[in-house]
């Protein structure tokens with residue numbers, strides 16, 4: 669069962685700020701002071717952008733499809749929304765396999781946007797996802813898999 673968590677947007681912690689400040693992107697900017705950074709340290713630490721995008725997409729529900737791409741997608745129904753998410757995911761993995769980092773970044777943003785549209789359509793809240801990620805935090809995937817009940821492969825009869 670999913671643990672209920674506060675619906676308040678979590679604050680940016682010192683850990684978040686430290687992680688953003690020591691990220692490779694920040695180091696690159698520091699190493700080249702003359703370069704104009706396209707992303708600021710504050711933007712890197714902006715972990716709430718997904719929350720804002722989710723709220724915006726949610727607010728598009730039932731609005732004029734000619735004015736909003738999200739409204740148009742949401743009006744087309746679950747199958748079409750899921751299909752679009754799948755297409756974006758495939759485009760994303762193609763770029764990953766090809767080793768094209770810039771395209772992978774762009775496609776990843778598409779995947780996140782279309783995932784949000786799919787969650788809004790399904791009535792799943794981002795907090796539900798955050799709660800599941802928190803539940804998994806610190807649990808090794810290998811240990812978790814090993815702890816699963818063994819499937820009984822013996823045939824009956």
Ligand SMILES: N=c1c2ncn([C@@H]3O[C@H](COP(=O)(O)OP(=O)(O)OP(=O)(O)O)[C@@H](O)[C@H]3O)c2ncn1[C@@H]1O[C@H](COP(=O)(O)O)[C@@H](O)[C@H]1O
Pocket residue numbers: 721724725728735736737738739752777778781
């Ligand atoms: N992140 C995105 C985003 N990424 C991609 N897209 C749009 O997705 C569309 C992709 O075009 P495609 O041809 O792949 O898809 P399609 O038009 O559905 O085509 P078919 O299914 O008919 O083939 C383009 O119109 C893109 O602009 C996005 N549209 C909106 N957002 C975000 O959503 C917010 C709200 O947008 P609106 O709902 O349009 O106001 C924006 O401020 C953005 O932050």
